[in-house]
Amino acid sequence: PLLTYAARAREAFNDVPIVLGGLEASLRRLVHYDYIEDRLKRSVLIDAKADLLVHGMGERATLEVARRLAAGDSIDSMGDIPGLAYRVVRGICPPANAVVLPGRETLEADPERFMEFQLTYQRQAHPGGTPVIQDQAPGLVVVNPPAEPLSQAELDILYSLPFTRNAHPMYDRLGGIAALEPVRFSITTHRGCFGGCSFCAIYFHQGKQIASRSEDGILTEAECLAAHKDFKGTLSDIGGPTANMYGMSCPDAAQCRRESCLFPSPCAKLPADHARMLGLLDRVLGWQQRQKRKIHTTIASGIRHDLALKSRDYMELLAGYFVGGHLKVAPEHYCPHVLHLMHKPGFEVFEEFEARFAEASARAGKQQYLVPYFISAHPGCSNEDALKLTEYLILRNWRPRQVQDFVPSPLSLSTAMYVSGRSPAGNRIVVPKGRADKKLQLALLHYWDKRNARQIEHYLTARGRRKLLAQIRRAQADAQRNR
């Protein structure tokens, strides 16, 4: 839609500069892999023939561009604004210190260099980084480092604006927007994530510096939500990209080149202190108790389970008050080398979390369950690896429904693995790309589903795994009975 919007805008207002923004533009700021078209594409700046592109959470850059345009500045004079990308046209001089990234033609000719491109850009994609320049063939694009995150006071002002929390009325006759409902009465406590999971591009959009709102600002929003005419008594989520990073900020984050504070091992400077998070949750509970009607708040954003283990008090509060029976957790896989490529903690960390969560739930007198999320066909995951996970699931009698077939989204490290066939360390890795392998891995994790019976039978029979096949058939029959 980005290209269409830009084209329509140009048709209607031919002499008005076009500034792209939002998540799609942000992640397609450089040469990127497009999964639907299965090819490398140029920056959307070039294809949309736009003047500027705001990447990341765009408030600062958008405001600065608007201020300068209002002051009569040329659209070609914005090259110093952080969080902006622009084309080198009309005599614009790229910054002399710009880091040169491999260009589109180079990457097309040698996709293995896509990992080099990714890692080179990643090292500059923080507020203290250096601009990068990339040949789009034709055209050059410069991408400035991201803007600093908003301060607590700025976030408070932003979130106190009178958002309606309603879809545009034009959607009413279409039955509304289903995706709005789960988030309509939820509260964003912070931005950013320092987890650095390989398959997630949030590092490139929100950054890894955590920018948190104040407790007062969050509670004021809770009051507003509770007063909304459609509010039914449940705040469906209080969280952010990762729920339990609220209030954790590292003073060195702006200059830091690591894309994860947790991987490969937690950084010594990691501010893994849950104190602010605990203070906030305590205040939310106090606020709930003072309300005339019963209000319940859940944490539905994903939590980082290795981080949660660092605070017993957080585990107690979480299990005791903020889980509605089921808690989503993302171990993502079982095999150590796949988890390593995903930049996730080892599976034993998940098992420890599972045990601590069960204990905390028991102490709270609640019967609660984890809903584990897994990814199939991630780069580095062979069909045999998927089968190892299946065997573990059978051992535990787990029948996961939350399995995501890996989709290489623009700018994620996993996508660079997918395109280059290399790990970040430069080693060749297996990449399940074909439809058959991707379908098989997804089927193996949905082993209990009768619809996958033939595919699994074919695969296991060829490998002489008759005993395992019998177990799977029993699980499928059982799932059918309990449907």
Ligand code: SF4
């Ligand atoms: S210095 Fe350590 S804790 Fe701070 S941002 Fe960098 S990796 Fe994270």
